[in-house]
Amino acid sequence: MKMQRADRWSLAFADLSLLMLGLIVLSFVHPASVAEVSKTDVPSRAFEWTTASLFESNEAMLTSAGKEKVSLVIASLSERPKEVTLSITGNSESSARLDEWELSSARMASFARSLKANGLEGSAIVFGEQRRLNNESPQQLIVSVRYH
Numbered sequence: 001m002k003m004q005r006a007d008r009w010s011l012a013f014a015d016l017s018l019l020m021l022g023l024i025v026l027s028f029v030h031p032a033s034v035a036e037v038s039k040t041d042v043p044s045r046a047f048e049w050t051t052a053s054l055f056e057s058n059e060a061m062l063t064s065a066g067k068e069k070v071s072l073v074i075a076s077l078s079e080r081p082k083e084v085t086l087s088i089t090g091n092s093e094s095s096a097r098l099d100e101w102e103l104s105s106a107r108m109a110s111f112a113r114s115l116k117a118n119g120l121e122g123s124a125i126v127f128g129e130q131r132r133l134n135n136e137s138p139q140q141l142i143v144s145v146r147y148h
Helices: 002-040 064-076 100-117
Strands: 045-050 083-089 125-131 140-146
Touching: 045 064, 064 100, 064 140, 083 100, 100 125, 100 140
Parallel strands: 083 125
Antiparallel strands: 045 140, 083 140
8 A cells, every 4th residue: 555655656746847847948948039029129219318408407397409309209209109218317416406316307207298298198108217327427318219
């Protein structure tokens, strides 16, 4: 009787071992297919401007040049985008009302509101990273457009 139980246990162990081996093989196969899919997710179009040329000094209000850049982004959309990502990198001056993080967020939101007011669907607008750099590089607004 003990032999039958041992045989049952070894059969279950063999099944478990084969299942784990199959999972290991699948884990090596799957990343290749993920890499192929991620190649299609590369932004189709990207814009990058210094925020000093887009916004009033120490404010989140768009200048006339900033409004022109919004129009440029809208005009460049050849089809309905899946996603328009707004990111800010670099350092900015803080104002009396806003510290540098709040000012950066307010600038991204201001640009997003202007995009929406010019016809872009709000669901397509995504806020990306907000990164402060250690060096003295000026603040940059990066607009990345990705299509389906």
